[in-house]
Amino acid sequence: MPLPIALPSMITTLARRPRQSGGAALVAAILFAFAVVAPALATPQQAPNSRVVLDLPAGYTPSPLFSGFQNDATGVSYVILEAPVAEYDKMAQGFTPDDLAKRGITHVEKGSLDRTDKHIYMRARQKSEAGTYAKYFVLFQTADQTVLVSVNVPTLSLDDGSVKPEAIEHVLATAKTTEKPAVRNLFSLTYLGPFKEAGTLVGTSKVYTLDGRLDPDRTGETRSAFMVAPSLDKRPVADPAKLATALLASMPGYKDFNIGEPRSITIGGLDGIELEGEAADEEHGTPLYLYQAMLLGKDGGYYRLIGIATPRDKPQVAAEFSKIAHSFALLP
Incomplete structure (x- = not known):
């Protein structure tokens, strides 16, 4: 499995707050988390310590490690990053094949979601010691926030049909925010x-x-x-x-x-x-x-x-x- 680069990059940010506080650095903070899935009969769930709500199927629980959800039975998860609204354009610049390739993410292609807001949806792949992972992520902008939802799934699960890309895209299309975060200290x-x-x-x-x-x-x-x-x-x-x-x-x-x-x-x-x-x-x-x-x-x-x-x-x-x-x- 690829090592998450979020934590070391964030400690750099807090200690020195680089001049480029967004872009690829913020995108990198979430792209290496693991992941996913989404069948039918979804129920809206608000992520812990987050304003983001996703329509998720049964089997998902709030993660004890990150802001998002995981399914212990399938080993998949949705991971959420929230940033100031002004960071959208900077973060969007990190969603290019060249920038993603620097992080071992390949086969990058743009997709489309049933969303009416300003957003970017992309699919990609990443090889690791544990196998190859398909990656799905949507970056969207609300009136007062920039939100990145990252989803990853072992390609084996796609090959055997246990995870459907259409189901993942359905969940990502439902991502929205509420007025107040669901605070939960871990x-x-x-x-x-x-x-x-x-x-x-x-x-x-x-x-x-x-x-x-x-x-x-x-x-x-x-x-x-x-x-x-x-x-x-x-x-x-x-x-x-x-x-x-x-x-x-x-x-x-x-x-x-x-x-x-x-x-x-x-x-x-x-x-x-x-x-x-x-x-x-x-x-x-x-x-x-x-x-x-x-x-x-x-x-x-x-x-x-x-x-x-x-x-x-x-x-x-x-x-x-x-x-x-x-x-x-x-x-x-």
Whole structure:
């Protein structure tokens, strides 16, 4: 299965808020989640921590990891990303064969949905170690939001007829928004040290900064931050130490990684891997201290707790990252 690139790219965004806050970067935040299906007798369901409503068939439940729905019997899911209304054109620029090919997404073709709003609907394919996946996604604009709904399905399920493309397209055609989000907290942190909650990304990922703001005072500014980011699927993790190291050492926007040895940990009843390391900001070369705890979900997937400290803040916050991470607990 292809690794989701959402979480590392978002931690880059929260720590440095790049000048190009949309486009391919935001599209990438959702394209690698897994997925799908949709038969008849659909019922409108509002996604957790989201304003988006989808007409879904029986068997779908709100995901415990991301903003969207999953069907444990079929292993498919719908994943939702919401952005400001002004981000539509920037995100739409990422839906080109060339940009998608950079993310291993091929056979890209535009499709049509029974929608009257401003939208883009595309189909594509992606190869992975687990097989080939068909991808379906719609980007649409409402009066006050930009919404991306991503759906993926193993091609084997299409070949044997258990999943129908027409059913997927029917669900995507029904996607709409309501006035208020359905708030559902998945986890808690009982200790934050000097950090304050700054906001939410991709529904269930939370960001914490020293000033409690998502955006820095100056565009492109590098700053310290902490983030809790669930994976966008429930894949089993065969080698946690290897995956944790690879994820930390491949965060977009950074270079010259020097990652320490992984340590086994248990936090909130979840086993995991703790890492420390260093890197440099790709744009300015600013040296940064990195911390990560990757905790394994009991039925698949993982939770990444990531800390980034600038040289100025490191003496104050570096030791706090582990304390914050060890206060993590899943909510019932």
